[in-house]
Amino acid sequence: MKRQQTTLAIFLAVQILVIAAIGISFAVSSRSTTPTQQALSAINPNTVPTVAIERSQPIRIQPLYDDPEVVSDEELAAVLKQIRPRFPQEGTKPNYVEHALRTWGVDAEFRDPTLMSGEKMKDFLVDHGRYLASWGEEVKPLLVERPTGVTIRWGREKGGSVHHDHWLACLTEAGVNLNEAVFTPTRRDMTMNDVVQEALRDFRLDERETEWSAMAFGLWIPPAKSWQTASGRTLTFDDLARRLLRGHKRFGVCSGTHRLYSMMVLLRLDDEFEILSKQVRGDVYHHLENVRDLLKIAQFENGVWPANWMDGANAVENPAMLEEYKNVIATGHHLEWLAIAPKDLHPPREMILKAADWIIENTTSKTEEEIASKFTFYSHVGSALALWRKTRPADYWREWLKTHPEEPSKSVKASKD
């Protein structure tokens, strides 16, 4: 009998010990912030922490120059007139709307009713109902619901946003509020914040395109410098910058020029928020100096920077047979990042002037149909030139209309994707 009691007591003691040990371990783990506990919480995807965003409006990278020699008032107006957002109501391509919105901003207004105002463009992108009205039910929704937030359908599929996080970067650059409602097919309680958080979560550093993610994250989350992804990886702006630096300069969308723009955005953000380490900042700056030096020797006599600008002098000495629009892309995009870059990173001024002259001439000489077919590329021209006048297209156009009546736009037929 006594032995039985002893056995029972030992058994109960062990059970108490087990429960106490588990309880203590759990309590210690949940309160601890040691590296080991950080690693543990990182491998558990259910506990991905959200990033506290301190602002309701995204950061705006201020242009640095107001240079009428680069683009005069009339020239800028002429270019902006060319890139007004005139899209067919049926099968409106999100990629086009995204480009137009980032260029013109949410507050853009046009007297011509056939043009999409900034507000309408924004609504098309954030409201599934508007998207549905344009595309019907034949395509999958643009806004994809997830248990943890909202993501955007991207890729080459019909009616999708073409590039990863391009939707987000464009709305961010356009100045959409963090609390802006995002209406998905079945939910009406989502906001831009849910999209930002989901983008932070599902970002993969080694994916093909990181340019827009880098820009969007940079314009929203500073002074936070790091975040955790759904895979548990902790990423920093240093990692983003290193990723943008990685590999041959020819890689990246639009002949690698978006990488340069995103790098420049990170450098400008670093000026204010110190989001980069000294080493990485130095590496980015050195890279852009290297690009500047290439641009010095890669410009054609007429001011064009070709799509293979990274080949330097060889690009001019042995010109590649490139379609003209590719040169529009390269020249327009280079002017865009140079507009927010310090002068030390500029090629000689006369090269910038020549490039601007060529791109203005090229843009203004195109028909509406030609512009419409390559709208995304030309939208960057408008954006770049407005930056060189230290203004925004919406503001400039508003002022311009006060003295100049807006010509009605011709209806342009655009095919679906």
Added chain:
Amino acid sequence: MATTLSDLDSNETDPEPELPPDVLAHSSMLQDRCPEWLKTQKSLAVLTAAVGFTFLVLSYFSLWHTDLWGHLSYGRWIWEQGALPATEPLMTLANGMPMINFSWLSQLIGWGMYSIAGNEGLQFLYASSITACVILLLVRFYKRTNHVVWSLLGVGVFLWLEWQHLRIIRPQLAGMLCHVSLLTLLVGTRWHKRNWVVIPVLFGLWANLHGSFLIGIATLAALCVGRAIDVLRRTGQLQAVVKDNRVRRLFLLTELAAVAVLLNPYGLGIYQAALGLTANTNLQDLVEWDALNLKMKQGQAAGAIALALIFAYQFSPRRVSVAEVLLLLGFGMSALWVSRMIVWWAPVAAYCLVLHGSAAWKQFRKTQTSPAERQGKWSFISLGLVWICFAFTPFGNFVMHGRHQETERAVSTLTPLGAVKYLNEHPPQGQVFNTYEWGDYLLWAGPKNMQVFVASHAHLIPPTVWQHYMKIIHTSAGWDEVLDQYGVNTVVLDQLSRKNFITRMKREEKWKLDYEDSTAAVFVRKAPIL
């Protein structure tokens, strides 16, 4: 014909021949005056010779060229930083990847040993851990069978099954030693009260030495469940199961072991982390995570031993316990699923084979064993063997003479010594592409801050980077484009298994062969990507 321990000893107990008185006086001078407690049997000398020979041979094994160096690098990092890393600290492309370091204590021990005794210290660690397993198994086998040959046979089976995994010095060896220790404690003929302390302490250590502590808990649980089923089958009463001392003991031990595991830097979370490790998709590309098959040498060994087990069970007069079936089938099935699991199956299989094989053999031979005579000379021979087998090792040489052997002799011939020397003299610019097997050594011995592409801790590499590695290493379509995407300016390849890749690189316009020897080739991009 097999010789049992009793056979060996019986030769020593023959009656002495009649001798003249002067010779008798002489004989008395040779009388064994060794204290009784120091006397031992001849069998000990035989087993010591076997163990000593094993230790001696293992001590001369070269240090393998793969993950040993990665573990040492982590050990060095932990020592220098005084903390465990939250994220992978060595590979640039794995920046920010969460790192649960199950083996931090093994890595620290390895780094400590290297710091004190260099490569010889590592060779000693390697030989000691395997020899410790051999000793534990030999002692247990011998105590269970009282048969030297069957004991040695059991150890031979264990080494054969484990061989491919034993070749590499890494924390898994510590896990294996813990596993063998646990098994030998649990299958002893007598239960010692000290085991209530020893086993939880063992698990406390195990959880910090290697992530395989779950194997130990599974072993305990299997023994407990097995015993419960045995009792239930025998008595048909559930109450008998509850009252069974061994069931209770094993149940409590399982609980205590599970609690002891909590004494690790990750606490409770280590369970989830250990369970989640196998789900990593990168591991599916590694041979040791493949299913076991007969094309593998270890698969052939496993097949042969499985066959031998069938025979042993067929003829064994011993009762078969459910626990051993659970362990054999459980670990066996998991080894079929992932070949690496053979590490845990091997000691169980060896034990079961020895137990039932020897029982069947005894029944077949119907021999009676007589108690063997203990003599002092066997003790001294055993001690002498221990000393010889220690003194003639590289580590013994270092301890006694302070001499280090040449690195070339200490490391495997597949170690890229020449390539690393070249890289140290010509530090690579930017990203390096390297074969997976060499990432660790390049991190360890290559230029400081060298950006290796991958190393053997594959589960810490971002999946996309891993996929890109596979694309390049198999020269799949677009492989050279991926090298450009990563801005790789230097490629380090091994001659043994990347011959075709090297040939292809030699044909590439963009690359020039900058270094080559019989082990490695180093290519450098003619126009570096900056």
